[in-house]
Structures are given as structure tokens and as C-alpha cells.
Amino acid sequence: MAINKKRPVKSKVSPATQNSPYVHRDVRPRRVSEDVGGSDRVSIGRWVALFAVVLAVTGCLVSPDVRRVLVRLQKTGLGEIFADAHDPSVRISSNEKREAKEEEVVGWLDPEPPENLLDDIEDDGGWHEDQVDEDELTMDDFEDGVIEPEDTEDLMEDEIVEKERRDAERQEKEYKLKAAGNSASDGKGRSSKVAEEKSVKSPKTTSESGDPPLVRGRPGRDKNAPPPIILRPGDTHIKLDASQIKFVDSPVETKDKKQPKSQDSAHTAKKSKSSVKSVNTKPPGKSPGSGKAEAPEKPEHNSKSSAKQTKEKTAIKSPSETKQGNKATTKQAKEKTAIKSPSETKQGNKATTKQAKEKTAIKSPSETKQGNKATTKQAKEKAKSEIPERPGGNKNGPPPIVLKPGDNTILDTSQIKFVDSPEKEKPMKSKASKVSAKKSTPSSKSANKKSAAESPGKNKDETPKTAANVPSSSEERAKEKVEANSSENSREKQKQTNVDKSEAKTIPKTSKSKSDGVGTAKEHKPIILNGENDKIVIDPSTLKQVNPEVIEPSKSKTKTSDKSTSMKKDSAKVSAKKQGDGKIKEDTDSNNGVKEKVNKFRAKYQKTITPKKVFIDGRRIPPTELLHQKASNSSVKVYLFNDFLSDRECDGLIKAHDSHVKALDKQPLICFDSIKTLRSHLKEVKKSSVKVTPNDFTAGTICLNSTFSAKMQMWMKSNWSYSTAFYPGESQFSTRLAARIEQAMGLSEDNGGKFQITSYPVGKAYKEHTDCILGGTEKRDRMASVLMYLNDVEDGGETSFPDLGIWVKPRKGRALLWNNMNPEGFCEPHSKHVAKVVKKGSKYILIRWYYYKSFYALGKRQPAPNLPARDEAQPMVRCDEYEMGSCRWYDEWNHDVTLEYQKNQMKLL
Ligand SMILES: O=C(O)CCC(=O)C(=O)O
Numbered sequence: 001m002a003i004n005k006k007r008p009v010k011s012k013v014s015p016a017t018q019n020s021p022y023v024h025r026d027v028r029p030r031r032v033s034e035d036v037g038g039s040d041r042v043s044i045g046r047w048v049a050l051f052a053v054v055l056a057v058t059g060c061l062v063s064p065d066v067r068r069v070l071v072r073l074q075k076t077g078l079g080e081i082f083a084d085a086h087d088p089s090v091r092i093s094s095n096e097k098r099e100a101k102e103e104e105v106v107g108w109l110d111p112e113p114p115e116n117l118l119d120d121i122e123d124d125g126g127w128h129e130d131q132v133d134e135d136e137l138t139m140d141d142f143e144d145g146v147i148e149p150e151d152t153e154d155l156m157e158d159e160i161v162e163k164e165r166r167d168a169e170r171q172e173k174e175y176k177l178k179a180a181g182n183s184a185s186d187g188k189g190r191s192s193k194v195a196e197e198k199s200v201k202s203p204k205t206t207s208e209s210g211d212p213p214l215v216r217g218r219p220g221r222d223k224n225a226p227p228p229i230i231l232r233p234g235d236t237h238i239k240l241d242a243s244q245i246k247f248v249d250s251p252v253e254t255k256d257k258k259q260p261k262s263q264d265s266a267h268t269a270k271k272s273k274s275s276v277k278s279v280n281t282k283p284p285g286k287s288p289g290s291g292k293a294e295a296p297e298k299p300e301h302n303s304k305s306s307a308k309q310t311k312e313k314t315a316i317k318s319p320s321e322t323k324q325g326n327k328a329t330t331k332q333a334k335e336k337t338a339i340k341s342p343s344e345t346k347q348g349n350k351a352t353t354k355q356a357k358e359k360t361a362i363k364s365p366s367e368t369k370q371g372n373k374a375t376t377k378q379a380k381e382k383a384k385s386e387i388p389e390r391p392g393g394n395k396n397g398p399p400p401i402v403l404k405p406g407d408n409t410i411l412d413t414s415q416i417k418f419v420d421s422p423e424k425e426k427p428m429k430s431k432a433s434k435v436s437a438k439k440s441t442p443s444s445k446s447a448n449k450k451s452a453a454e455s456p457g458k459n460k461d462e463t464p465k466t467a468a469n470v471p472s473s474s475e476e477r478a479k480e481k482v483e484a485n486s487s488e489n490s491r492e493k494q495k496q497t498n499v500d501k502s503e504a505k506t507i508p509k510t511s512k513s514k515s516d517g518v519g520t521a522k523e524h525k526p527i528i529l530n531g532e533n534d535k536i537v538i539d540p541s542t543l544k545q546v547n548p549e550v551i552e553p554s555k556s557k558t559k560t561s562d563k564s565t566s567m568k569k570d571s572a573k574v575s576a577k578k579q580g581d582g583k584i585k586e587d588t589d590s591n592n593g594v595k596e597k598v599n600k601f602r603a604k605y606q607k608t609i610t611p612k613k614v615f616i617d618g619r620r621i622p623p624t625e626l627l628h629q630k631a632s633n634s635s636v637k638v639y640l641f642n643d644f645l646s647d648r649e650c651d652g653l654i655k656a657h658d659s660h661v662k663a664l665d666k667q668p669l670i671c672f673d674s675i676k677t678l679r680s681h682l683k684e685v686k687k688s689s690v691k692v693t694p695n696d697f698t699a700g701t702i703c704l705n706s707t708f709s710a711k712m713q714m715w716m717k718s719n720w721s722y723s724t725a726f727y728p729g730e731s732q733f734s735t736r737l738a739a740r741i742e743q744a745m746g747l748s749e750d751n752g753g754k755f756q757i758t759s760y761p762v763g764k765a766y767k768e769h770t771d772c773i774l775g776g777t778e779k780r781d782r783m784a785s786v787l788m789y790l791n792d793v794e795d796g797g798e799t800s801f802p803d804l805g806i807w808v809k810p811r812k813g814r815a816l817l818w819n820n821m822n823p824e825g826f827c828e829p830h831s832k833h834v835a836k837v838v839k840k841g842s843k844y845i846l847i848r849w850y851y852y853k854s855f856y857a858l859g860k861r862q863p864a865p866n867l868p869a870r871d872e873a874q875p876m877v878r879c880d881e882y883e884m885g886s887c888r889w890y891d892e893w894n895h896d897v898t899l900e901y902q903k904n905q906m907k908l909l
């Protein structure tokens, strides 16, 4: 039975909830109230229930009719309501009441669960790891500046550090062992399980937005940085993605000027001038930045929190982009404008002295450097050529390459990064960096001055981002493209196309990824040429021909390291095989098929949640609405279903999760959504003084390389939860569960993402966050969350909605359903929630997000990104938005950790 399931009554409120101002405290014994916090208002439901109880005790004697009614109510579930009615913290939803009055009850016939859930899942190939190769990250700049590689040499000298590392390792291992032991002992009843859990220490968790394109409201998601243009020596022709180019005649240009709000200002500003100053731009280190670059993503939506988030998000960006974001303020934008001429472009803007130094080599492909290079003269000249500003209104980023049809275009090599032979790479890179830094200095200086002078009051918070954001022309271009496509259709297509890209292995990730494929960490670094005489002739016809979706496979193959390639292939095969249900059949060689599907895809909308009572394996599962304790005009509704999952299912899922986590027994690569987040974590572990350089990253990603990841892990003491995922169609269980959810919650399978199991070891939590992106306009966002608890937690681990005054205690089999977005498709700030720290025992949950608007890639397992060499079975830990996010370990690698993804995120969204 659902609500009435008797559980040991505790006489005290758990410490975790004691401190919560939202928790209702009641001295009376509790049943559900012990587990659920909610309103303390007197509800009609309670009065009705009270009245019924009175009747039950006395009235029954009165009339047979009354008795009949009561019996009927009992049958339909009100009996349970009565049972809980005395508890003020239990609210029966009108939904439930209404339902109870109806004769008709929706039933649910659940097939027998598989004999062994784990096997069931594994047989279907639902669990597998996609690997990523390790390499260095190409980042542009860092807030605090880049230091020489040698300066970081001593990072490991500290003996304490070494000890910490060992401790961390030991803890991690211990946890895994325990988890393993835990799974081994599963299959027992709740109480025995609880007992077992006591001995289990840390569970693992994670959560991520596994779904491709969208990331949760948490950070990490929104960036978009266009990839650099990377050429290999000998290349004479460049195929550019259309998004990287602007044709002067193109109508888009004109449109640009009428960009959506968010972009307006910047755009307009830019337009207005084009002066030599183009160079300026990025606000100096901490000044004004403006994270507006990203505005497009989270514009309108109101609320302070939105604003805050927006700012924060901005910060996030990926190394590469990060920077862009920050740069341009309106004013700045105006000045920058300079950009100009067709082929070359605007590069200019960005770097401030500091930045220049910091960025050093890193820059983003095409532009990064360019920025610095543009001489005043050049700028002036260029300025002459009337070029449409970049649509995105973005800031300092390097301007798009503007060509007129028929132009015999020549790109200044400063706009390009050449991928050289592996051997050369390293040395050249650092050299290049230095040169670059040096060069940029002068202009940066002026730029700094300018920005300082002109954008005084800007938000400092954004500054860091700025620094971090290395505008890459490609990024901007990507944005432009997206933004330019004002029509929903074209935008839609674009997005889908990109999603498609990310899914189809076939599609080589941009040039950058290609270069990344080169093998070892060192091979990756592109060589940056500064000579102005180095010109590359671009065949315009080629430019036109290039279809963004079909980027020369041959090149990517060439560049991909053996290991990486084979891994990828394997992964693709596995992936294809796993999609046994036909959900994802495409693999690397069937890109065209995907394209077709993407084109045919029609999005569906999930605007509301409609909880209903269901029967599962004979269990009656009615929804209980947890009423808000705090007044708010929020549309968020939270429902609880007890025993939504059977013990067996919970045990099977935990077992599958634990064994999977244990199998990936490798030191994870740790990824941060921004340099700012990384620094915040360093600060938290009292390592603020540690310097970080681009060399500390895995090329092409926002992830630290192995060495630095190991240090981070020891400093952080593996302070993260662990997530593994399985996808719809990968097992009978997933199909069954999806149908169950659809039936009980009204959530369509068409809008469901992956299923994510997360475990929290003792001491772990997840900070307050929203599952959707606050202020975002994108409808492909998490409309609803279905959270299922797989075990009882001895102490702590509650899920709390601070704005609503609701908290829920984890109970094995219990499901929680709530909407994150309102029917209009906007993210509700009051949907924010937090996973409280697990004080004793461990916590396992299964979560699935349902999207407001579906998209092709939704719910499909994506192939791992084509990154350079990584160890097999090497997991990743992702840390998003420090203020609103926590770190999570993941078994799968998603494209959203790649710079390419970041650059194209706008499109993906
Ligand atoms: O663990 C919990 O209670 C909440 C998890 C959550 O909010 C998430 O993964 O998004």
C-alpha cells in the first residue's frame, strides 16, 4: 500500500530537517509526515478526512448507506487518506480526492519483473562506457593568467598533497568496494537493506543532463563556442561551415540588425562603429565583462534568480568561450566593431593585456589570436568595408568571416591555427603562445583602457568569464548563424542538424576535434602562426559547398588516433547494437539516414503533468500532492507516489549501478563548466594559489588532463556523487518503467530523456538548483522531473524545495514528480530544489527528465565524443556552476564537455 505503508515511527525530526525553516514540526507521531514536509495549513482534505473518521467511529452505526459509502471510499483509496488524515503534514491533493470519487480507476498491469534486472539490462547492452582520450585542452585564457608550464611543476611536491591523494584513492576504492558489497547483499527487504546500508559508506551519484543538447538549469550547459579553424600544413583549401561565414549579400546580414532582444543592444552597438579600436574589447580582468554574450540563451525570463543565473552561466563557458561571453559591453561592442573586411575579419577585439598574456596560446581557433593582431591600420582599413556585424551581438569575439560571393578569399593566417606534426606541437605551441601574448599586449592595453573607461560599472562577476572566454570567431559565427536564423523552422532545422551531428559518429567534429584526434595529449596543440604574410587561399566555391553536416570524414579519420578511433568505432557499434529497439540505429556510417530522420522529426510538447492512481503488480499507487507550505504564485506542483518501484526493481538498479561504477575503476578526468568554477573549487579546498594553465586541460575539452585531475581528486577528496545511465529501449525494464510513468504521471515517452541512476556516498549532497534553465527561452528544456528513491537513507539525503516549503525523505520505491516549467514553457524559479547531505548510510536515486519540447536526439544514447586518447573505462567527473551545482561522476562521455559542443551549443539547443 502506498501512503500507509508502515515504517518505523521516529520520534524526532532528523537533524537534516531540523534546521530547515520550511519543515513543519509536529509532535504527534508521524507516518508519511515523517518523510514528507509540506503545508501546515488546514486543508479541505483534512477536514473531509476528519469528518470521515468521525463517521467511521460513530456514524457507521447510523446507516447502512453511510457504511456503504465508506466501504466504497475505502476501496477507492480514501481509506488511506483517512489513515493519514490526522497528520497535518500530509496533504491530499484535490487530484486524489477527485480520483477517489470516480468509479473508474486506472489500472496498471505491470509485467513480471525480469528474473534478474541487472542481467536484463546488461543483456540489452544498456550499460557501456564510452571512452574519451586524454589530451590537453586548448583554452584561451584564464582569469588569473597563464603561467609558464614549469611553474606548475611543483604542484605535486607537497607531501601532504601526496598523502591526500592516497587518502582520496583509498576512500574511492573503499566506497566502491562497499558499494559492491552492498549490491551483493541486495534483494532483501527494506529493513534488512537499511541495515546493510549502514555499513555502506559512500555511494556515488551524479546527475547530469545526460540528454544531449540540453543541460540542466545547472551550469554546464550553455555555452557555445565556435570551433577554431584548424589546418594542417599543406592544406590549401578550407571548408568552412556556413555558420562560420557571412556573405555580405546575404539577407541575414540585414536581419542581424533586428536581432532578438537579448542581442539587440550588443548588436546595435557594434554596428554603430567600426573604428580602429576594434581591438579593444574584452574588459580587463575583472571589470566589466558582460556575460551578455550569452544573453540569447537566457534573456527574457525574469526574476532575480534568473538574472543571477544568467550571470553565472555566462561565466561558465567553456574555456574557449568563456571568454567571449564576457567581453563586450554595449559600449565596447560599439567600439570594437571595427571589423571588417571580408576575408579577414575582425579579429581584433579581444585581448586585454592581461588576457593576452594569459591566453597565450590557447586561443581559439580561428580567432583568438587574430584579435590581437589586427593592427590599427588594418582595423581602419577593414572598418571601411561595411560589414554586418555579428548577429549575436557579441562582443569582442572575433568577427565572422565575411565574403562576397565570388570573392577570392584570403585568410590571414592569424585567423587560423595549424595543426602541425605531433612532435612539433609542444614546443611550437608554447612558443606561439608567448608570441601571441606578446603581440597582443599592446593592443590589449589600449583595449583595457578603453574598456575600463567605457564600461565602468559593469558587473564584476562577469569579468572572470571574460577572461576565461576566449572569443573564438567560430563561436561567434556559430551564434550568428543561430541568431540569424530568426525563423523557427530554420532554427529548428539547424538545431536538429547539429544534434544529429553530435550523434552521428560519422560526423567529424569540427576541425578542432579532428586535430584532437591526433593521439596523445601533446599532439594536439595547434601551431599558431602570426606572420601576416602567411596567407591561405580559400576557394570560395568550396566554402559554399560545404555542408555543415557533412564535414569530410576523411579528415577526421586521418587525425583520429588509432586508439581513439577504434574506441570510437567500437563505441559506435556498441551503441548501434544497444539501440536494439530501433531508437538509434545510426552509426558512423549512416549519417545520411540520420539526417533524413532528423528532417522528418516532429517535435512534441509536454506542457503539463497529470498524475493518476495506478496499480502496479497489485500495488495500488495513488499520487499525493504535497502542498506548498510557503505562499508563492508558482505553478510548480509536487506529487509523491509511494512504492512506485518494487523492492526488487530498486535492488536490481542499485546492483547494476554499483557494478558499473566499480567496473570503471579508473581515475576520472574532472571537467568544469568554466574556469571560474574550477577556481571556486580550488578555493574550497584551500588551493587558491594553484595556477592553472591550458596545459592542464585535456585538449578539445573543458576537462582537466589526467595529471591535474588526479590532483583535483585528492584535494577534493572525491567529493562527488556517481551517475550511470541507461536509455529507453535498452532493456525491458526501461520500456516498462517508461510506460508506467506515462500512465501514472501523464508524461509521454516521446519527451523522456535517459534514465539516470545516481548514488550519494555519505557526506555528499547536491546544491540548490533548478533542473531547467532559468531565464531560458529554449523549450527543449526539462519540463518535469521524476525522481525515484532506490533505498531508504538512514539519515539525511532529503530532497527539499525551499521555496515551496516541501521536503521529502528518501524511501525505497518512492517516486517524486514535479514540474520545472510552467505550461507556457518557462522555467519556474520556485522549482529549485536541493539534495541534502547524506548523513548516514548512502542514497540511491533513479531520475528521468521529461522535456517540454522533444527533439530528435532526446532519449538516445549518444556516441562518445571523438576525443584524443583516454584510458579505457575512464570516467569523468563534471562540476557545474559552483553556486548552483555540485560535482558528479559519470560513466559516459558527452559532447557537452567538448569545446566544439560548447561552441555550437546554441545550435544544439
Ligand atoms: O538527489 C536528490 O534528491 C535530487 C537530485 C536532483 O535534483 C537531480 O539530480 O537533479
Ligand SMILES: [Fe+2]
Pocket: 769, 770, 771, 833
Ligand atoms: Fe535536480
